[in-house]
Amino acid sequence: MSSRVCVTPSTPAAPLAEAVALIRQLTVEGHLPAGGAQRRVAEITEELATTGSYSQTQQELLVGSRIAWRNNPQCIGKFYWKALEIRDCRAIGTGTDGGDEGAVFEALVEHLRQAWNGGKVRLLLSVFAPSTPERPGPRLWNGQLIRYAGYRQYDGSVIGDPETAALTEAVQRLGWRGQGGEFDVLPLVIQWPGREPRWFELPADAVPEVRISHPEYRWFEELGLRWHAFPTISNQVLELGGLRYPLAPFSAWYTCTEIGARNLSDTNRYDKLPEVARRMGLDTARDRTLWRDRALLELTAGVLHSYDRAGISIIDHHFATKQFVRHEEREQKSGRDCPADWSAIVPATSGSTTPVWQRRYDATRVLPNFSPHPPSCPAQGAEGLPS
DSSP: OOOOOOOOTTOTHHHHHHHHHHHHHHHHTTSSOGGGHHHHHHHHHHHHHHHSOOOOOHHHHHHHHHHHHHHOTTOSOGGGGGGOEEEEETTTTOOTTSOOHHHHHHHHHHHHHHHHGGGSOOOEEEEEOOBOSSOOOOEESOSBSSOBOEEEOTTSOEEEOGGGHHHHHHHHHTTOOOOOOTTOBOOEEEEOTTSOOEEEOOOGGGOOEEEOOOSSOGGGGGGOOEEESSOEEOSEEEEETTEEESOOOEEOOEEHHHIIIIITTOTTTTOOHHHHHHHTTOOOSOGGGOHHHHHHHHHHHHHHHHHHHHTOOEEOHHHHHHHHHHHHHHHHHTTOOOOOOHHHHSOSSSGGGSTTTTOOOOOOOOSSEEEEOOOSSTTOOOOOOOO
16 A cells, blocks of 8 residues: 655655655556566666656556546545556657647647547546656646636626636636636636746537436426536646656546536536526425425436436446445455545435445545645636546
8 A cells, every 4th residue: 555755845755755655556466567666666766866857657657547546535436447548648748948838738639539439438547747856747727628617797696607717717817708608618728837828729529518408397408508528627636656747637427416416506606406496396485395405306317318318428426326335345355445535425416325325434645646736827716626
């Protein structure tokens, strides 16, 4: 089992300690040949002493990234950690002039196209250049590669997604102008440290979306709701073997509650439950009618129905939690702990009906792992880790 190692710029031994711990773990788990561990540690030691950093092999990057996902306490989908695919983008955009934002953007667009996979969403991680003592790696201002704009109005209300209102204002100051609608896709803002940020519009074919309907209520389509087909988290740093990769976007498929019971329902997001409840003919004047609960259930049912009808990968929260328990049991058989944050694992709706409700977990953070970045642009808040 890997362990947390304190890392500060003034302690060059810390990256070496993490690198040695990673090689040891990969060897113990059978991902690297036992006979080569000592030689590999010697290579890393020499490279760190010479340059202050080192280059990880394809195998170290692949398996280490999978273990980082396995270690992340925020994720419910870790049953599939061995299926995570990796795109090695470490050399992209690393020009001698300080960094090529256009090349990074094209690689991000290709990531979205590959992850989309015609609706059969792939578990995909793209890893860009790590930060080194001489040069920090690239960053995105966006918390996810695909997110909708939030336009603050004079009365304090927001058209679109309130969660991205600060980011929307920041990219508007850079010169971007949206349409002012509820579901305007934000541009990507790429910045290499020491350079001015640049924004890029995503092409339509890289942003597949789903229009939300309902299996019983025909009026649901009149609400004009939609959501992008899959999440791609881009505000986390991959901490792997003493290296820090500040741009490592991670795509997976949605759990229906993420969209229906959070993104479209939360009062600090799209807050659509009152409108759904009114359309259902529910009494919204009193909490005792449970109108929120009933509207929440039907909105989530509509999301699941719409993705299924479109042939796009999505899972329900019952399936997700059962798979997580299977993952936990599998890890125990392998002699490993299963780090998990209970508040992140229990779904946003019907939590007590799922098998994780009665369980308790330790949210211990071990390396390798994914950690949230501080905000990249002024006044921008973090958007959280993926589930």
